[in-house]
Amino acid sequence: MRKVLEVKNLRTHFELVEGTIRAVDGVSFQLNEGEVLGIVGESGCGKSVTAQSIMRILPKSAKIVGGEILFWNQQGAMDLTKLDSEGEQMRNIRGKDIAMIFQEPAACFAPVYTVGEQMIEAILLHEDMSKQEARRLALKMLEKVKIPNPESVLDRYSFQLSGGMLQRCMIAMALSLNPKVLIADEPTTALDVTIQAQIIYLVKQLQKEYSSAIMWITHDMGVIAQISDRVAVMYLGQIVETAPVKDLFRNPLHPYTRALLRSIPRLARRKKKLEAIKGVVPDPYNLPIGCRYHNRCDSFIRGLCDEREPTEVEVDVAHRVKCFLYGGR
Numbered sequence: 001m002r003k004v005l006e007v008k009n010l011r012t013h014f015e016l017v018e019g020t021i022r023a024v025d026g027v028s029f030q031l032n033e034g035e036v037l038g039i040v041g042e043s044g045c046g047k048s049v050t051a052q053s054i055m056r057i058l059p060k061s062a063k064i065v066g067g068e069i070l071f072w073n074q075q076g077a078m079d080l081t082k083l084d085s086e087g088e089q090m091r092n093i094r095g096k097d098i099a100m101i102f103q104e105p106a107a108c109f110a111p112v113y114t115v116g117e118q119m120i121e122a123i124l125l126h127e128d129m130s131k132q133e134a135r136r137l138a139l140k141m142l143e144k145v146k147i148p149n150p151e152s153v154l155d156r157y158s159f160q161l162s163g164g165m166l167q168r169c170m171i172a173m174a175l176s177l178n179p180k181v182l183i184a185d186e187p188t189t190a191l192d193v194t195i196q197a198q199i200i201y202l203v204k205q206l207q208k209e210y211s212s213a214i215m216w217i218t219h220d221m222g223v224i225a226q227i228s229d230r231v232a233v234m235y236l237g238q239i240v241e242t243a244p245v246k247d248l249f250r251n252p253l254h255p256y257t258r259a260l261l262r263s264i265p266r267l268a269r270r271k272k273k274l275e276a277i278k279g280v281v282p283d284p285y286n287l288p289i290g291c292r293y294h295n296r297c298d299s300f301i302r303g304l305c306d307e308r309e310p311t312e313v314e315v316d317v318a319h320r321v322k323c324f325l326y327g328g329r
């Protein structure tokens with residue numbers, strides 16, 4: 001499989017008056033053409049900041065302080081961290097080559113223009129076509145995401161549509177330029193379970209047709225099971241385990257991954273109690289020394305996990321974990 005995106009040792013920090021938050025702190029992963037990589041972890045572990053770093057849409061207080069984000073297009077590989085976030089090259093990539101969908105479609109659609117006007121504008125920003133052609137493309141995309149009466153939806157405002165419908169419009173807009181990479185940041189979290197399942201099914205269908213690579217961010221292991229080919233588990237700014245989805249569910253290795261799995265109702269075995277992950281996520285200004293998970297870990301080894309940081313080890317084909325239990329020295 002050909003790589004389309006590779007993040008190498010990425011570090012994105014917030015410099016605030018209260019101190020430094022190492023939101024993303026040495027993250028590495030790759031995304032191959034046509035695959036869905038699920039990124040999972042509790043709130044605050046750095047999933048969104050990773051996505052914002054790739055799109056180069058970070059808040060002003062955040063800085064990429066290290067690492068590379070390699071993106072492959074017709075011209076070969078380029079390191080996105082080296083581009084000016086507001087420069088022409090990055091503006092061409094954003095939206096066209098790498099598109100993003102969010103939890104809140106309101107972040108995508110302004111209430112003062114119709115959905116159609118905004119879809120057409122986004123298309124015309126990147127494609128050399130007439131307004132009529134752009135409208136036809138927008139209409140075709142709304143049909144693809146199974147919007148009933150797409151013609152009339154084009155002329156409506158975002159606040160006149162339900163959350164699920166608007167989410168479909170955002171997916172249509174993101175896919176209209178056939179991006180190589182689609183980053184989905186919790187796009188189904190605000191929806192009820194039935195609509196969530198429909199959206200996941202829809203994205204999977206469209207992904208087959210468009211063969212975009214997808215990076216799907218969520219805190220929900222149930223969603224991960226439905227959508228991903230491969231999974232990266234994040235904890236406090238780092239990836240602690242990566243594996244093909246089946247391996248991760250059959251044989252979770254990192255104590256944090258195991259705890260995440262024990263906390264989902266659908267996958268918990270019958271008669272076994274659901275568990276909350278013990279302890280609290282540490283203060284982001286004062287990250288623990290050693291393994292970042294040690295203060296919550298049920299396999300904690302005193303004198304090791306609280307003193308040194310484990311390295312990542314490959315335990316099985318494409319199954320990597322950052323934990324001393326598997327020899328990560």
Ligand SMILES: Nc1ncnc2c1ncn2[C@@H]1O[C@H](COP(=O)(O)OP(=O)(O)OP(=O)(O)O)[C@@H](O)[C@H]1O
Binds near residue numbers: 021023044047048049
């Ligand atoms: N604009 C910001 N200013 C200061 N700190 C921020 C900002 N955005 C994120 N952070 C911090 O960066 C860290 C990573 O946050 P991030 O939003 O990436 O987590 P997440 O895993 O996406 O969580 P969630 O699922 O809640 O969105 C957290 O400690 C968070 O408090």
